[in-house]
Amino acid sequence: xxxxxxxxxxxxxxxxxxxxxxxxxxxxxxxxxxxxxxxxxxxxxxxxxxxxxxxxxxxxxxxxxxxxxxxxxxxxxxxxxxxxxxxxxxxxxxxxxxxxxxxxxxxxxxxxxxxxxxxxxxxxxxxxxxxxxxxxxxxxxxxxxxxxxxxxxxxxxxxxxxxxxxxxxxxxxxxxxxxxxxxxxxxxxxxxxxx
Numbered sequence: 001x002x003x004x005x006x007x008x009x010x011x012x013x014x015x016x017x018x019x020x021x022x023x024x025x026x027x028x029x030x031x032x033x034x035x036x037x038x039x040x041x042x043x044x045x046x047x048x049x050x051x052x053x054x055x056x057x058x059x060x061x062x063x064x065x066x067x068x069x070x071x072x073x074x075x076x077x078x079x080x081x082x083x084x085x086x087x088x089x090x091x092x093x094x095x096x097x098x099x100x101x102x103x104x105x106x107x108x109x110x111x112x113x114x115x116x117x118x119x120x121x122x123x124x125x126x127x128x129x130x131x132x133x134x135x136x137x138x139x140x141x142x143x144x145x146x147x148x149x150x151x152x153x154x155x156x157x158x159x160x161x162x163x164x165x166x167x168x169x170x171x172x173x174x175x176x177x178x179x180x181x182x183x184x185x186x187x188x189x190x191x192x193x194x195x
Contacts, residue, residue, distance in 0.1 A: 001189075001190055004044070006046070006065055006067045009071070010063075011062070011064075012064075013060065015093070021104045024069070025073050026073065026106055026107050026189050027105060027107070027109065029110050031113070034077065035111060035141040035176065039111065039141065039185070040065065043186055044065070050063065060087070070193055076094070076095070078091060106192040106195070107135050112138060112140055112158065113140075114140035115146060117161055137171075137172060138170065139172050140154075140155070140172065143174060144175035155173065170184075170188060172184050
C-alpha cells in the first residue's frame, strides 16, 4: 500500500451529493476535536491533506480521500454543544443516510479521547455500528498527554467501560505527536480490505 499516493476527492454536505460507492471505504468517526484530521494526515504522511482546526465542529461535511484501491472517509464530528438544533438534525440525517446507503464500508475507526473516556455519543455510535453489523476498531487519541500510570489506568478503564459492546474489536492507542499507533492503524486498514 502506497500511503503517499492519495488525493482529496470531494466534500459533501448532503447525502444526495455523494457519488456511488465503487471502492472499499475506511471511515473515521468521533466527537468534534477528537483528532480525526490529525490521524488521517499522519497515516498518509501529509501535514494538511485533512484540515486540522482548533475550533470544534469544523468538519461539517463527509470528506473523501482516494488511495490505491480504497477511500478514506472523514465523517463530521459530533457532540459539539454550540451547533444549533437544525445543524445537529442535518448531521444525524447525513450520517444515518451514509451508513444505511449500502456503501462498501470495510471498517470504521471510532476515535475516543483517551483522557476523557467514551462519551454517551461515542457509545451510541458504537451501538449503531453493531446494530448495522459494520466492523469497527477503537482508536484512543491524544495518548501522549498521559504519563505512563495515567495511560495504563485510562486504557484499563476504557476497556472496562466498553467491554459489553466492543467484543473482539481492536483498541489502538494513538498519538499524532509521538507517532504512536500509526503502523497499527495502517495494518488494521490493510487487513480490513483483504477480507
